[in-house]
Amino acid sequence: MAKLKVGVIGVGGIARSHFPGWAASEHAEIVAGSDINPKVLDAFADKTGATKLVTDPKELFQDPDIDIIDVCTPNNYHAPLSIAALNAGKHVICEKPLAPNPSQIKKMIAARDNSGKMLMTAQHFRFQGKSKAMKAELDTGVLGDIYHARSWMLRRSGAPVRPGFILKEHSGGGPCIDIGVHILDLTLWFMGNPRPVAVTGVARTEIAHQKGAWTRMDGGARIPRKFDVEDMAAAFVRFENGATLVLEVSWLLHHNTMGEDMQMWLYGTKGGSHW
Ligand SMILES: NC(=O)c1ccc[n+]([C@@H]2O[C@H](COP(=O)([O-])OP(=O)(O)OC[C@H]3O[C@@H](n4cnc5c(N)ncnc54)[C@H](O)[C@@H]3O)[C@@H](O)[C@H]2O)c1
Numbered sequence: 080m081a082k083l084k085v086g087v088i089g090v091g092g093i094a095r096s097h098f099p100g101w102a103a104s105e106h107a108e109i110v111a112g113s114d115i116n117p118k119v120l121d122a123f124a125d126k127t128g129a130t131k132l133v134t135d136p137k138e139l140f141q142d143p144d145i146d147i148i149d150v151c152t153p154n155n156y157h158a159p160l161s162i163a164a165l166n167a168g169k170h171v172i173c174e175k176p177l178a179p180n181p182s183q184i185k186k187m188i189a190a191r192d193n194s195g196k197m198l199m200t201a202q203h204f205r206f207q208g209k210s211k212a213m214k215a216e217l218d219t220g221v222l223g224d225i226y227h228a229r230s231w232m233l234r235r236s237g238a239p240v241r242p243g244f245i246l247k248e249h250s251g252g253g254p255c256i257d258i259g260v261h262i263l264d265l266t267l268w269f270m271g272n273p274r275p276v277a278v279t280g281v282a283r284t285e286i287a288h289q290k291g292a293w294t295r296m297d298g299g300a301r302i303p304r305k306f307d308v309e310d311m312a313a314a315f316v317r318f319e320n321g322a323t324l325v326l327e328v329s330w331l332l333h334h335n336t337m338g339e340d341m342q343m344w345l346y347g348t349k350g351g352s353h354w
Pocket residue numbers: 088089090091092093094113114115116119151152153154156174175176201203241242243257
């Protein structure tokens with residue numbers, strides 16, 4: 080069977096970690112790429128063998144040979160690009176978060192439903208062996224009713240400083256929708272996707288704007304003054320089934336970790352678990 084043809088949009092960053100996955104697939108292959116920065120297209124072609132390299136993504140949408148669009152741009156461009164791709168009859172895999180807010184995500188889902196094509200978000204933690212094994216165990220009901228969860232993904236001095244992350248016009252938000260979506264997605268999946276009925280939260284920027292604030296990421300850098308997203312967020316969620324969740328996320332926090340502290344504790348009527 081012929082392989083499905085993939086066009087990648089935004090080829091200079093995380094897209095590079097998608098290339099080995101596509102290359103390993105028996106069912107699909109990268110044939111094209113698009114980026115607003117033409118300088119990254121040559122390296123993309125070298126790595127993937129793609130021959131169609133364009134700065135305007137419309138050329139990928141209009142190409143009848145392309146079956147799948149892999150969206151790897153900063154967050155604020157996910158919805159318009161994915162919707163245009165779905166409307167053009169392509170399947171879409173889109174980096175997380177699907178979009179920075181629910182109204183854009185609803186429009187993406189409507190475009191998916193109208194097109195009859197597939198839309199998937201790249202929440203890769205679900206596919207780790209330990210996540211799949213834990214989900215299978217939880218689905219046996221071993222914890223009884225899960226009535227409380229505590230989840231966090233906390234970094235100390237771990238803010239990316241690329242414009243696509245720290246400027247709201249490109250990112251739509253900070254760590255809450257950057258790394259927070261990873262641990263939130265896993266937690267909701269493990270809890271059986273209960274429907275949230277109330278959320279109380281805070282988003283703060285206490286450290287990023289301090290004189291001398293710096294990050295270990297992106298080769299080590301001062302936090303740019305134009306940083307305009309939160310650097311920490313916390314929330315308390317109540318679900319329809321009575322369960323509750325405490326969620327904490329940060330890029331910059333005086334937390335006792337050198338790397339990233341990502342944990343989830345689930346508490347049920349018969350037992351508890353730690354991821
Ligand atoms: N799954 C994960 O763990 C993970 C990790 C890192 C990033 N991401 C997600 O991937 C996305 C991109 O992050 P990144 O680290 O690659 O960012 P990046 O800034 O390093 O790279 C983004 C690329 O997209 C290009 N680009 C920017 N705007 C564009 C547009 N409108 N059209 C076409 N190309 C455009 C840039 O030139 C660059 O090549 C973000 O949504 C981020 O949340 C996910």
